[in-house]
Amino acid sequence: MDPLIVARWQFGITTVYHFLFVPLTIGLALLVAIQETLYVRTKDVKYLKATKFWGKLFLINFAIGVVTGIVQEFQFGMNWSAYSRFVGDIFGAPLAIEGLAAFFLESTFIGLWIFGWNKLTPKQHMWSAWMVSIGTAVSAFWILAANAFMQYPVGYEVNAATGRAELTSFLDVVTNKVAWVHFIHTIFLAVLTAATLMLATSAWHMLRDRKDAVYRFSAGFASVAIFVASIGVAFSGHWMGQVMTDVQPMKMAAAEALWETEQPAAFSLFAVGDVENGRNHINIAIPRALSLLATNSLDGEVLGINPLQAEFEEEFGPGDYIPPVGTVYWSFRLMIGIGFALMALGAVGTWLLWKQRIADTRWFHRLAVWALALPFLANIFGWAVTEIGRQPWVVYGELLVRDGVSPGVSAGEVLVTLIGFTLLYGLLAVVDVYLMKKYAQEGVTDEATADEVAKALAY
Amino acid sequence: MEFDLNTLWFFLITVLWVAYFFLEGFDFGVGILLPFLGKDDTDRRVMINTIGPVWDGNEVWLLVAGGATFAAFPEWYATLFSGFYLPLFLILVALIARGVAFEYRGKDKRPEWRAWFDRAIFFGSALPALLWGVAFANIVNGVPIDGAKEYTGNLFTLLNPYALVVGVTTFVLFTLHGAVFLALKAEGTVAEAAKALAKRLALPMAGLGVIVLVWTFLNEAGDLDGTDVAAVVASVLVALAAVGAVLAVMREREGWAFVGTGLTIVLVTVTLFLYLYPAVMPSTTEGVAGLDIYNASSTNMTLKVMTVVALIFTPIVLGYQAWSYKVFSKRISREQFTTTKS
Numbered sequence: 067m068d069p070l071i072v073a074r075w076q077f078g079i080t081t082v083y084h085f086l087f088v089p090l091t092i093g094l095a096l097l098v099a100i101q102e103t104l105y106v107r108t109k110d111v112k113y114l115k116a117t118k119f120w121g122k123l124f125l126i127n128f129a130i131g132v133v134t135g136i137v138q139e140f141q142f143g144m145n146w147s148a149y150s151r152f153v154g155d156i157f158g159a160p161l162a163i164e165g166l167a168a169f170f171l172e173s174t175f176i177g178l179w180i181f182g183w184n185k186l187t188p189k190q191h192m193w194s195a196w197m198v199s200i201g202t203a204v205s206a207f208w209i210l211a212a213n214a215f216m217q218y219p220v221g222y223e224v225n226a227a228t229g230r231a232e233l234t235s236f237l238d239v240v241t242n243k244v245a246w247v248h249f250i251h252t253i254f255l256a257v258l259t260a261a262t263l264m265l266a267t268s269a270w271h272m273l274r275d276r277k278d279a280v281y282r283f284s285a286g287f288a289s290v291a292i293f294v295a296s297i298g299v300a301f302s303g304h305w306m307g308q309v310m311t312d313v314q315p316m317k318m319a320a321a322e323a324l325w326e327t328e329q330p331a332a333f334s335l336f337a338v339g340d341v342e343n344g345r346n347h348i349n350i351a352i353p354r355a356l357s358l359l360a361t362n363s364l365d366g367e368v369l370g371i372n373p374l375q376a377e378f379e380e381e382f383g384p385g386d387y388i389p390p391v392g393t394v395y396w397s398f399r400l401m402i403g404i405g406f407a408l409m410a411l412g413a414v415g416t417w418l419l420w421k422q423r424i425a426d427t428r429w430f431h432r433l434a435v436w437a438l439a440l441p442f443l444a445n446i447f448g449w450a451v452t453e454i455g456r457q458p459w460v461v462y463g464e465l466l467v468r469d470g471v472s473p474g475v476s477a478g479e480v481l482v483t484l485i486g487f488t489l490l491y492g493l494l495a496v497v498d499v500y501l502m503k504k505y506a507q508e509g510v511t512d513e514a515t516a517d518e519v520a521k522a523l524a525y
Numbered sequence: 526m527e528f529d530l531n532t533l534w535f536f537l538i539t540v541l542w543v544a545y546f547f548l549e550g551f552d553f554g555v556g557i558l559l560p561f562l563g564k565d566d567t568d569r570r571v572m573i574n575t576i577g578p579v580w581d582g583n584e585v586w587l588l589v590a591g592g593a594t595f596a597a598f599p600e601w602y603a604t605l606f607s608g609f610y611l612p613l614f615l616i617l618v619a620l621i622a623r624g625v626a627f628e629y630r631g632k633d634k635r636p637e638w639r640a641w642f643d644r645a646i647f648f649g650s651a652l653p654a655l656l657w658g659v660a661f662a663n664i665v666n667g668v669p670i671d672g673a674k675e676y677t678g679n680l681f682t683l684l685n686p687y688a689l690v691v692g693v694t695t696f697v698l699f700t701l702h703g704a705v706f707l708a709l710k711a712e713g714t715v716a717e718a719a720k721a722l723a724k725r726l727a728l729p730m731a732g733l734g735v736i737v738l739v740w741t742f743l744n745e746a747g748d749l750d751g752t753d754v755a756a757v758v759a760s761v762l763v764a765l766a767a768v769g770a771v772l773a774v775m776r777e778r779e780g781w782a783f784v785g786t787g788l789t790i791v792l793v794t795v796t797l798f799l800y801l802y803p804a805v806m807p808s809t810t811e812g813v814a815g816l817d818i819y820n821a822s823s824t825n826m827t828l829k830v831m832t833v834v835a836l837i838f839t840p841i842v843l844g845y846q847a848w849s850y851k852v853f854s855k856r857i858s859r860e861q862f863t864t865t866k867s
Contacts, residue, residue, distance in 0.1 A: 129628035133621040145605025154599020162592035177578035362792040474675040
């Protein structure tokens with residue numbers, strides 16, 4: 067057994083799992099902070115009840131996001147020590163800054179938020195919610211800045227004497243365009259994810275004729291958030307596609323199953339590929355659409371997989387530099403498809419809100435409940451494109467994944483921890499789903515004074 | 526000892542571990558004591574709520590210590606965590622279990638639900654309290670590392686008598702620190718039981734502490750450099766702090782007792798890091814020196830960037846963490862939980 071394979075599965079499982087919770091945390095932190103602000107401004111108890119109800123779901127989810135994040139901090143050293151030695155001079159700093167600037171903020175103010183209802187003034191309490199929200203966003207930026215170095219390394223040079231990448235410009239590292247486009251995309255998809263949960267939960271209650279003002283308000287609020295966020299996701303995604311065409315043409319070519327360079331390039335809707343021979347059996351495509359998406363011009367050139375492979379071989383020697391095309395191609399399509407489906411859902415909800423029919427349009431409620439899983443799936447498909455599309459590189463153009471693994475750790479050891487983490491995470495998933503369902507279905511509760519809320523949320 | 530950025534970052538990482546052990550030390554202790562001092566569910570809720578608002582912030586000191594090690598001494602980060610692989614895995618599992626348990630325990634009223642999470646809090650606190658001691662004993666004492674900076678031992682290399690004794694000592698020390706914290710933060714039955722238990726733990730803690738300090742000195746005695754002399758001085762201070770803690774515990778001066786156990790933790794950590802300096806992971810392999818603050822470090826440029834970042838953020842973090850402790854400075858009593866429905 068090859069430790070590389072087991073280590074890759076471990077990173078994939080623990081990171082995908084972590085990212086099921088992360089967007090919901092970032093998104094709900096922001097939406098709850100907005101709702102608490104509405105309460106502090108208007109003193110309307112409906113907003114307080116909403117803050118508390120969504121806040122409870124937020125906390126259940128936040129707990130798993132936090133604890134699975136601990137593994138993320140250490141597993142580079144555990145399973146990827148050669149990678150850590152190679153990139154540490156650049157990659158460690160954003161991780162440390164994430165802890166210092168974001169984790170402290172989140173963890174301290176979440177404590178103040180949970181336990182401070184009757185100890186802080188309403189304004190201080192509201193600001194605690196905002197500090198948590200800012201903390202989650204700052205955390206997203208720094209971890210994506212670290213990841214961006216793997217996608218598009220900048221601000222460094224490889225020192226021949228030490229055999230590692232060394233920092234030449236920290237400014238280049240933090241202004242990496244991949245970091246920023248991923249950050250913006252992530253913030254929007256986080257809001258999209260959280261708003262979908264909010265809409266689906268409210269719709270579930272309205273289907274059961276629970277007409278509490280909180281559900282009506284939340285459904286409208288969430289619909290607008292979904293609509294706005296999905297537009298943001300689409301535009302930032304489009305920008306991301308252009309950046310990737312520029313910095314990782316192989317990823318875009320794989321995402322399009324574009325084997326040969328085309329000018330103008332067509333956008334594939336459905337393809338059946340022949341990876342062995344580097345071509346497609348069937349390809350239904352919209353002429354010129356890929357050129358428009360990738361280069362903002364109707365006759366831009368988009369590079370294909372086969373010529374890129376030849377280029378890589380020329381530069382780095384013989385080898386297979388093609389990521390798993392089928393996985394990347396279909397992940398890309400499913401992600402985009404879901405994004406547009408959610409945009410439609412948000413548009414319909416916003417329109418129903420405008421027409422004041424959002425509380426009693428039952429088919430919309432049913433649709434919304436079914437939509438709950440969609441953003442989570444799209445988030446995973448998106449990361450599949452980004453990370454599987456980067457293969458076989460761990461630092462694009464600098465270090466191969468197989469050269470990053472810990473040489474001193476045996477396959478058996480990695481397998482033990484893989485099984486351990488998977489079982490533990492599986493158990494946590496069961497408990498989390500049970501609690502999310504319990505509290506989501508229990509619905510809005512009536513504690514209205516700060517003391518009552520404090521008691522309801524304490525341990 | 527030359528004061529350069531590498532030394533500064535060795536110092537800062539020492540500070541991060543000192544803060545981590547001081548802060549998480551008492552919430553490990555509270556977790557370890559949960560089954561012993563929490564006679565009923567209300568008592569256990571009192572105990573957990575004494576650390577409720579702060580345990581998560583305390584744990585971030587560990588994450589930042591990890592991140593800072595990665596940033597400033599990537600080779601140390603890589604060798605340590607790939608080398609101490611299975612103990613670290615156990616620590617991670619423990620921290621995950623207890624973190625979730627704190628948050629989820631109160632979310633369901635069934636006694637068996639709470640009992641499971643109580644177990645998770647106990648084991649999730651006990652295991653790291655022991656294993657961090659084992660890990661640091663091995664770091665200071667040295668482990669087999671080859672010329673490529675890779676750890677070449679196995680799990681049983683780490684479970685040597687010295688390391689296990691240090692592990693038991695940190696376990697007892699954190700438990701006592703937690704008992705003293707509960708005496709300070711809880712009210713009524715929990716606080717009384719905590720005081721009684723602290724009296725029984727104080728002398729064993731001091732005894733174990735002396736054994737560890739002497740044993741560590743003997744390990745290092747063959748080759749004492751300037752900072753090792755400082756380490757010996759610090760050891761004497763540890764002994765004084767521990768004696769102070771014992772006296773304060775016996776006289777039920779819980780405020781002073783907490784200062785005493787806290788200082789003991791701080792000074793023990795400082796002592797170990799002073800013995801370590803300027804190495805970060807000495808090798809016991811013949812002809813291999815192992816990792817030190819120079820051959821394990823990042824470039825000067827990265828260290829400079831990180832220094833600026835640390836100078837900006839550390840005071841801010843200390844400010845709001847202190848404020849949070851002030852907001853939650855009141856004692857926790859049973860009455861807070863018996864009047865509520867949930």
